[in-house]
Amino acid sequence: MPVSTTIAAPAQTVPPGMQYLYGSGEGAAISAQAWRALVNYVGWQANDKSGESAVLAPDATLAVPRWMSCGTKPRAAVFDVDETVLLNLGFEYNDAVHPAPYDEARWQAWERTGLTQVAAVPGAVEALNDLRKMGVTVVFNTNRSVGNAAQTAAAIIGAGLGPAVHGETLFLAGDDATGNKKDSRRAMIAAKYCVVAMGGDQLGDFSDLFNAGLPPAARRAAVTTGAISAKWGVGWFVLPNPVYGSALKGGVDDIFPQDKRWTPPAAPEAK
Numbered sequence: 418m419p420v421s422t423t424i425a426a427p428a429q430t431v432p433p434g435m436q437y438l439y440g441s442g443e444g445a446a447i448s449a450q451a452w453r454a455l456v457n458y459v460g461w462q463a464n465d466k467s468g469e470s471a472v473l474a475p476d477a478t479l480a481v482p483r484w485m486s487c488g489t490k491p492r493a494a495v496f497d498v499d500e501t502v503l504l505n506l507g508f509e510y511n512d513a514v515h516p517a518p519y520d521e522a523r524w525q526a527w528e529r530t531g532l533t534q535v536a537a538v539p540g541a542v543e544a545l546n547d548l549r550k551m552g553v554t555v556v557f558n559t560n561r562s563v564g565n566a567a568q569t570a571a572a573i574i575g576a577g578l579g580p581a582v583h584g585e586t587l588f589l590a591g592d593d594a595t596g597n598k599k600d601s602r603r604a605m606i607a608a609k610y611c612v613v614a615m616g617g618d619q620l621g622d623f624s625d626l627f628n629a630g631l632p633p634a635a636r637r638a639a640v641t642t643g644a645i646s647a648k649w650g651v652g653w654f655v656l657p658n659p660v661y662g663s664a665l666k667g668g669v670d671d672i673f674p675q676d677k678r679w680t681p682p683a684a685p686e687a688k
Contacts, residue, residue, distance in 0.1 A: 431513050434659035439506060445539040447657050452540030455614055455654045456547045459494060462613050462652075463551070471495075471615050471652035472607040475600075479626050479639045482648075485604070487611035494548050495606055497617035498559035498569070500658045502541045502578050507534025509660065519661075528565040537576045538656060545578055554610060556586050558602050558622075563591030600625045618658035623648075633667035 431440070438444045470485040472495075477483040496502050508527045517523075545555050561569045566583040573581040581587040588602045595601050599621060606612060620627035620640065627636060639645060649655065658664070 429514055432660070434661075435509055435513055438500070438657060438660050439504060439509060444657055448538050449540035451616070451654050451656055452538075452544035454650060455494075455616060456544050458651065458654075459492075459548060459551060459553060459614050463492075470607050470612045471648075472603050472612045473600075473624050473626070475604065477624075477626075479624070479645055480643060482644050485607045485612075490609065490611040491554065492552065492613050493554040493556050493606065493610035494614040494616070495556045495558050495603065495612050496615070497619070497622040498557050498561060498573065500538070500618045500660065500662075501616055501622065501656050502538055502545070502557070503572065503576055504536045504538055505531070505534075506536055507531045510534075525562060525565070528561055529568050532568055532572045532575060535572050535576055537578055542577045553613065554586065556588070556606055556610070557581055558588045558599055558606065560590045560597045560599070563589040565589075598625045598628075614652055614654060616654045616656060618656045619662045619664065621663060623653050628663060633671040 468487045470487050472485045474483040474485050499505055505527070508524070508531060511523075548555055557573060559569065563583075566587065566589055569589065570579070570581040570583060570587055573579050573587070583589065584592075588606065590597050593601050593605075603612075603615075615623055617623060620636070627639065631639065640649070
């Protein structure tokens with residue numbers, strides 16, 4: 418009887434961040450928790466008469482934040498798309514099995530063709546439906562390309578998250594002259610709506626000021642101190658993304674303060 422010479426292929430490994438975000442119950446639970454908190458906040462906010470938007474005013478700073486005025490404008494909630502309402506499972510699968518540096522041409526191909534290899538973020542479909550039932554318009558503000566507007570709308574709608582109409586409830590990179598910056602698009606949305614809540618997985622989904630060259634420690638301090646620190650869970654809601662983006666930077670000296678470093682004590686000498 419011949420002996421098989423077939424060698425089993427090595428098991429494919431998945432990066433820890435992808436395991437967490439796309440496969441773990443913990444990642445799903447945090448997403449569902451964030452969406453439920455957002456809906457609860459918007460429901461409570463219906464009785465808030467402060468007249469303030471969740472969008473920073475053009476002359477605001479992180480140290481001295483000011484908010485756009487709502488007046489009598491109808492309410493809206495504004496969300497990033499990728500890894501906020503939509504999980505890019507097909508693209509990240511390709512990254513997991515064929516690791517390579519980020520390539521813009523490959524991402525553009527994904528935007529055009531990966532319409533069905535996506536899934537809604539846990540809790541997002543129910544939350545967006547609840548917001549719409551409250552009379553809140555759901556608006557998507559994404560750095561996907563304006564050239565792929567039809568495909569992006571189709572992906573959002575196909576995942577059960579729509580409607581998404583370009584120029585009305587869908588805003589994209591290329592809608593103005595600022596490229597991947599979102600503040601001018603947020604201002605366009607806030608000119609029409611009272612933005613009661615925003616959700617995203619990157620700090621740039623809330624303000625471009627976070628991406629103005631701040632080193633990791635200063636960026637972290639900007640979200641944990643001062644008036645901005647009071648906005649998390651009160652108008653601004655963050656979804657988990659340990660896979661890619663502006664959060665993933667910094668070396669040992671950026672991340673671990675000198676006074677918090679620990680070295681195990683030396684083992685006692687054997688007698």
